[in-house]
Amino acid sequence: xxxxxxxxxxxxxxxxxxxxxxxxxxxxxxxxxxxxxxxxxxxxxxxxxxxxxxxxxxxxxxxxxxxxxxxxxxxxxxxxxxxxxxxxxxxxxxxxxxxxxxxxxxxxxxxxxxxxxxxxxxxxxxxxxxxxxxxxxxxxxxxxxxxxxxxxxxxxxxxxxxxxxxxxxxxxxxxxxxxxxxxxxxxxxxxxxxxxxxxxxxxxxxxxxxxxxxxxxxxxxxxxxxxxxxxxxxxxxxxxxxxxxxxxxxxxxxxxxxxxxxxxxxxxxxxxxxxxxxxxxxxxxxxxxxxxxxxxxxxxxxxxxxxxxxxxxxxxxxxxxxxxxxxxxxxxxxxxxxxxxxxxxxxxxxxxxxxxxxxxxxxxxxxxxxxxxxxxxxxxxxxxxxxxxxxxxxxxxxxxxxxxxxxxxxxxxxxxxxxxxxxxxxxxxxxxxxxxxxxxxxxxxxxxxxxxxxxxxxxxxxxxxxxxxxxxxxxxxxxxxxx
Amino acid sequence: xxxxxxxxxxxxxxxxxxxxxxxxxxxxxxxxxxxxxxxxxxxxxxxxxxxxxxxxxxxxxxxxxxxxxxxxxxxxxxxxxxxxxxxxxxxxxxxxxxxxxxxxxxxxxxxxxxxxxxxxxxxxxxxxxxxxxxxxxxxxxxxxxxxxxxxxxxxxxxxxxxxxxxxxxxxxxxxxxxxxxxxxxxxxxxxxxxxxxxxxxxxxxxxxxxxxxxxxxxxxxxxxxxxxxxxxxxxxxxxxxxxxxxxxxxxxxxxxxxxxxxxxxxxxxxxxxxxxxxxxxxxxxxxxxxxxxxxxxxxxxxxxxxxxxxxxxxxxxxxxxxxxxxxxxxxxxxxxxxxxxxxxxxxxxxxxxxxxxxxxxxxxxxxxxxxxxxxxxxxxxxxxxxxxxxxxxxxxxxxxxxxxxxxxxxxxxxxxxxxxxxxxxxxxxxxxxxxxxxxxxxxxxxxxxxxxxx
Numbered sequence: 005x006x007x008x009x010x011x012x013x014x015x016x017x018x019x020x021x022x023x024x025x026x027x028x029x030x031x032x033x034x035x036x037x038x039x040x041x042x043x044x045x046x047x048x049x050x051x052x053x054x055x056x057x058x059x060x061x062x063x064x065x066x067x068x069x070x071x072x073x074x075x076x077x078x079x080x081x082x083x084x085x086x087x088x089x090x091x092x093x094x095x096x097x098x099x100x101x102x103x104x105x106x107x108x109x110x111x112x113x114x115x116x117x118x119x120x121x122x123x124x125x126x127x128x129x130x131x132x133x134x135x136x137x138x139x140x141x142x143x144x145x146x147x148x149x150x151x152x153x154x155x156x157x158x159x160x161x162x163x164x165x166x167x168x169x170x171x172x173x174x175x176x177x178x179x180x181x182x183x184x185x186x187x188x189x190x191x192x193x194x195x196x197x198x199x200x201x202x203x204x205x206x207x208x209x210x211x212x213x214x215x216x217x218x219x220x221x222x223x224x225x226x227x228x229x230x231x232x233x234x235x236x237x238x239x240x241x242x243x244x245x246x247x248x249x250x251x252x253x254x255x256x257x258x259x260x261x262x263x264x265x266x267x268x269x270x271x272x273x274x275x276x277x278x279x280x281x282x283x284x285x286x287x288x289x290x291x292x293x294x295x296x297x298x299x300x301x302x303x304x305x306x307x308x309x310x311x312x313x314x315x316x317x318x319x320x321x322x323x324x325x326x327x328x329x330x331x332x333x334x335x336x337x338x339x340x341x342x343x344x345x346x347x348x349x350x351x352x353x354x355x356x357x358x359x360x361x362x363x364x365x366x367x368x369x370x371x372x373x374x375x376x377x378x379x380x381x382x383x384x385x386x387x388x389x390x391x392x393x394x395x396x397x398x399x400x401x402x403x404x405x406x407x408x409x410x411x412x413x414x415x416x417x418x419x420x421x422x423x424x425x426x427x428x429x430x431x432x433x434x435x436x437x438x439x440x441x442x443x444x445x446x447x448x449x450x451x452x453x454x455x456x457x458x459x460x461x462x463x464x465x466x467x468x469x470x471x472x473x474x475x476x477x478x479x480x481x482x483x484x485x486x487x
Numbered sequence: 488x489x490x491x492x493x494x495x496x497x498x499x500x501x502x503x504x505x506x507x508x509x510x511x512x513x514x515x516x517x518x519x520x521x522x523x524x525x526x527x528x529x530x531x532x533x534x535x536x537x538x539x540x541x542x543x544x545x546x547x548x549x550x551x552x553x554x555x556x557x558x559x560x561x562x563x564x565x566x567x568x569x570x571x572x573x574x575x576x577x578x579x580x581x582x583x584x585x586x587x588x589x590x591x592x593x594x595x596x597x598x599x600x601x602x603x604x605x606x607x608x609x610x611x612x613x614x615x616x617x618x619x620x621x622x623x624x625x626x627x628x629x630x631x632x633x634x635x636x637x638x639x640x641x642x643x644x645x646x647x648x649x650x651x652x653x654x655x656x657x658x659x660x661x662x663x664x665x666x667x668x669x670x671x672x673x674x675x676x677x678x679x680x681x682x683x684x685x686x687x688x689x690x691x692x693x694x695x696x697x698x699x700x701x702x703x704x705x706x707x708x709x710x711x712x713x714x715x716x717x718x719x720x721x722x723x724x725x726x727x728x729x730x731x732x733x734x735x736x737x738x739x740x741x742x743x744x745x746x747x748x749x750x751x752x753x754x755x756x757x758x759x760x761x762x763x764x765x766x767x768x769x770x771x772x773x774x775x776x777x778x779x780x781x782x783x784x785x786x787x788x789x790x791x792x793x794x795x796x797x798x799x800x801x802x803x804x805x806x807x808x809x810x811x812x813x814x815x816x817x818x819x820x821x822x823x824x825x826x827x828x829x830x831x832x833x834x835x836x837x838x839x840x841x842x843x844x845x846x847x848x849x850x851x852x853x854x855x856x857x858x859x860x861x862x863x864x865x866x867x868x869x870x871x872x873x874x875x876x877x878x879x880x881x882x883x884x885x886x887x888x889x890x891x892x893x894x895x896x897x898x899x900x901x902x903x904x905x906x907x908x909x910x911x912x913x914x915x916x917x918x919x920x921x922x923x924x925x926x927x928x929x930x931x932x933x934x935x936x937x938x939x940x941x
Contacts, residue, residue, distance in 0.1 A: 005876055008749040009868045012884060013861065015745075019891040020857050024850065026898045030810045031846040038811030043794065043804065046812050046824050073535050189595030 057134030089175035148483030168362030216342035220428030223337030230301035251329035279409035290335025304389035349454035356449035414474035420446035425469030435460030440473035514572035522579030532821025551613030563933035581911030591826035612922035619926035633686025640679035643672035671916035681881035688750035734904020806838035817845025
């Protein structure tokens with residue numbers, strides 16, 4: 005029987021050799037490939053073990069990684085919910101978002117720019133420390149925008165027109181990133197579940213993403229720009245002054261928001277129609293211009309374009325293949341026109357910057373732990389959507405709109421504010437979407453603003469852009485001017 | 488059938504097996520030290536400080552091992568001196584890894600903890616092993632009841648398919664349970680089967696070895712002697728179909744083949760048996776969805792369709808990611824993410840160990856198992872009584888085969904099965920069965936020298 009025992013021993017040896025070989029194959033030959041598989045979350049978890057860089061606003065850090073006594077060594081601490089929509093979160097169990105996501109390679113010390121730092125750290129036996137990211141946000145302006153929006157649902161964006169630097173970006177309701185950054189699985193996933201299930205979508209940064217909004221009358225700026233750029237229109241071009249207008253090819257009639265004609269004359273000028281925000285002349289203008297001209301103008305201002313600030317911005321939409329009746333509705337920002345608040349701030353910014361649109365940017369500076377500057381985005385021109393002359397005309401109309409027209413509540417006594425309101429319809433009985441976009445001071449603009457308030461600011465179809473959104477913009481402008 | 492005469496066996500025996508209980512005692516101290524070190528490393532790595540908590544995971548198994556050692560001193564002084572320390576080492580490392588996974592679970596706010604339970608199950612299993620050594624003064628008594636053992640094994644095997652108490656967990660019907668208490672009768676059945684095969688084959692081996700005719704290079708037994716193998720083949724496939732577990736099926740059939748081969752010396756049984764088993768499994772994979780799915784996920788675990796399927800390859804792929812993360816030297820206990828692998832504390836503890844101890848640790852663990860199995864074969868080789876040899880072969884082979892099927896499944900070498908890593912995985916039935924196997928092997932090894940001397 006000993007021969008059999010030896011052979012059984014041999015068989016077992018062969019089986020174990022197969023196990024040795026398989027383990028060697030997995031842990032040596034294939035280990036690098038397996039580690040890199042996109043479904044392997046271990047690589048991203050390892051980043052928890054390095055001290056992640058801080059995120060700074062106005063020279064002080066608002067997000068820091070603080071050493072703690074657990075396997076992940078550092079806990080991410082967020083100073084204020086003010087910045088949540090922009091900064092996002094860095095979570096062990098629910099992914100990352102916002103700046104935390106798009107700047108992850110710098111923050112975690114893994115970017116190619118930090119290659120030599122990694123080598124040095126390896127040689128010194130010290131762990132790599134992530135780079136710090138300074139944002140363009142201004143804490144005072146951000147705070148003013150946050151406070152001005154109050155408890156309303158919506159968003160505020162403020163841009164420096166000459167550089168594209170984003171000075172404020174607020175979205176409400178928002179979330180507490182600390183609840184998502186913890187190391188306890190239960191509470192973190194519970195918080196994520198609660199936020200995800202909330203129909204107000206607190207995790208969405210409404211300023212650049214989400215479902216987009218009807219721009220309402222703020223879109224008249226784009227249509228007016230298209231008209232002036234076409235060369236066939238001036239500020240004093242006239243339109244027949246009707247109290248109702250039949251949409252071409254239909255039996256549907258539209259009215260101005262006043263319910264009557266636009267002023268008292270037989271005809272109405274482009275200028276007057278913009279200042280008073282009359283719908284009928286812009287519906288007629290849109291049909292006269294044709295959809296191509298309007299679309300080209302909109303795209304020059306950023307519609308339909310992929311944009312990274314560095315987060316992805318959902319492209320705003322000017323619809324295609326329109327019937328004339330639909331084209332007429334787009335003239336005052338209805339039908340399927342959809343915009344992000346950032347897009348409307350860019351429209352004002354282009355007008356404010358004499359027709360040159362600067363690329364919006366949130367990153368001011370990226371500094372490695374050894375104080376090397378890794379990245380410092382320069383102001384860049386995104387496009388030149390209109391002539392200086394067109395920008396000048398539009399500025400004058402917008403200033404008048406605030407001084408005597410439909411946007412009076414954005415007015416500040418000592419300076420000229422340029423602005424345009426919007427009160428967008430969403431359905432026969434749905435609350436309005438309330439808008440303001442503009443800039444100030446009109447003669448030397450320091451800031452361009454867009455404000456959107458959802459759900460009619462809580463008063464259904466009774467609120468207007470002038471009543472609810474314009475004062476919010478005024479407070480943001482005042483905060484900029486106070487600097 | 489021994490090729491070695493009794494007189495020539497004596498010096499070989501004396502040389503081969505260290506019978507010193509003192510040697511065993513020294514090794515036990517050493518193993519207790521290794522386990523304490525592993526527990527300390529877990530605490531330092533996961534919570535950055537050492538605490539007296541580790542005593543709970545260290546002292547009871549150490550005490551259990553001491554009790555087995557004491558019983559061996561009193562009642563089986565000549566028993567093999569390596570098996571107890573080796574089994575205790577595997578068991579202790581398993582507890583350290585389960586404790587480490589518990590700490591990760593606590594950090595996630597979870598409440599499903601296993602280590603403390605595993606400690607008490609270990610102590611229970613060790614006490615049972617001590618009781619077997621103490622209460623079975625002569626294992627040859629087992630030879631008298633092969634059919635009783637066989638009937639008991641069959642009863643235990645079909646128990647999970649019984650109504651009310653039978654339980655299906657993760658698709659396999661291998662458990663019986665009342666409320667929270669569950670038990671895997673198949674684990675104990677493998678011991679009874681080994682006893683049954685040993686007794687049965689010893690009495691029938693002369694008929695089974697008779698040559699029928701010669702076909703090609705193989706001697707083919709007479710048709711009527713193929714009865715038992717056919718019967719057992721059908722029974723194993725029955726296990727596969729009814730209990731939905733390929734591993735259990737392979738384990739029992741493999742045990743049977745090795746024992747019939749050892750008893751008869753006929754390679755034909757192994758060749759025919761393996762062919763039949765593979766054919767059966769392939770046919771089953773065509774006929775039964777759940778077997779087919781296991782094969783699909785095994786053949787292409789990285790395909791998204793298998794990865795995302797419920798009960799697909801997610802677990803296997805996570806295990807491979809974990810082992811890859813371990814690389815050659817491992818992340819160190821507490822340094823990896825074995826908690827990402829579903830069932831890391833039980834079915835996939837091998838992958839968890841691979842991640843944190845690395846290829847070096849895997850080699851060490853495989854070497855410990857191989858050494859344990861070799862000791863068992865050594866015991867078989869050196870015993871003068873054929874029943875004892877057959878029993879020792881069966882019992883040691885079943886440990887080796889079970890590890891092969893489990894580790895092979897975890898690493899993608901074989902389709903995944905529901906078997907557990909002996910001594911290491913969380914679970915009482917497996918611990919109990921494997922410790923009883925150790926006790927029986929110790930009992931056999933003790934008797935061999937005594938019989939030679941008498």
